[in-house]
Amino acid sequence: xxxxxxxxxxxxxxxxxxxxxxxxxxxxxxxxxxxxxxxxxxxxxxxxxxxxxxxxxxxxxxxxxxxxxxxxxxxxxxxxxxxxxxxxxxxxxxxxxxxxxxxxxxxxxxxxxxxxxxxxxxxxxxxxxxxxxxxxxxxxxxxxxxxxxxxxxxxxxxxxxxxxxxxxxxxxxxxxxx
Numbered sequence: 001x002x003x004x005x006x007x008x009x010x011x012x013x014x015x016x017x018x019x020x021x022x023x024x025x026x027x028x029x030x031x032x033x034x035x036x037x038x039x040x041x042x043x044x045x046x047x048x049x050x051x052x053x054x055x056x057x058x059x060x061x062x063x064x065x066x067x068x069x070x071x072x073x074x075x076x077x078x079x080x081x082x083x084x085x086x087x088x089x090x091x092x093x094x095x096x097x098x099x100x101x102x103x104x105x106x107x108x109x110x111x112x113x114x115x116x117x118x119x120x121x122x123x124x125x126x127x128x129x130x131x132x133x134x135x136x137x138x139x140x141x142x143x144x145x146x147x148x149x150x151x152x153x154x155x156x157x158x159x160x161x162x163x164x165x166x167x168x169x170x171x172x173x174x175x176x177x178x
Contacts, residue, residue, distance in 0.1 A: 014158045018099075031106060032105075085102075102123070
């Protein structure tokens with residue numbers, strides 16, 4: 001984990017870029033349980049750029065809150081970058097935001113019903129640019145994983161809204177089209 005001071009700097013920069021460009025972000029998160037939204041909302045003035053968020057922890061919540069039906073993700077493997085990209089696009093559209101940020105993962109301490117070990121999360125950004133990444137911590141420690149997933153989601157979001165987006169992706173990050 002990066003530490004609170006580094007996370008605070010990352011959040012301040014994200015708020016500056018989004019607020020300065022009058023852009024908004026909507027968040028859909030699963031295994032982080034609202035930590036991404038909570039971190040964003042802790043920044044003074046977040047109401048200028050935070051459009052809203054949902055915790056989509058179950059299939060039912062995904063359907064009811066984002067309108068994601070089985071057909072929308074048919075053929076996509078669970079907990080993959082292509083699947084989380086659907087969620088990022090859908091939350092952006094649902095809340096009318098410029099950007100969508102989505103996270104799906106297994107915080108632990110046990111394996112998922114899909115057979116994934118704990119400590120894996122997929123994160124996607126959808127908006128003027130699209131990006132996705134996979135983070136694998138190798139840990140079954142639920143709280144630590146939730147924090148690591150949150151920090152990586154915030155870092156991917158910041159990299160995506162960068163006025164000078166790097167030509168190469170940050171380590172562990174892959175671009176995905178819409």
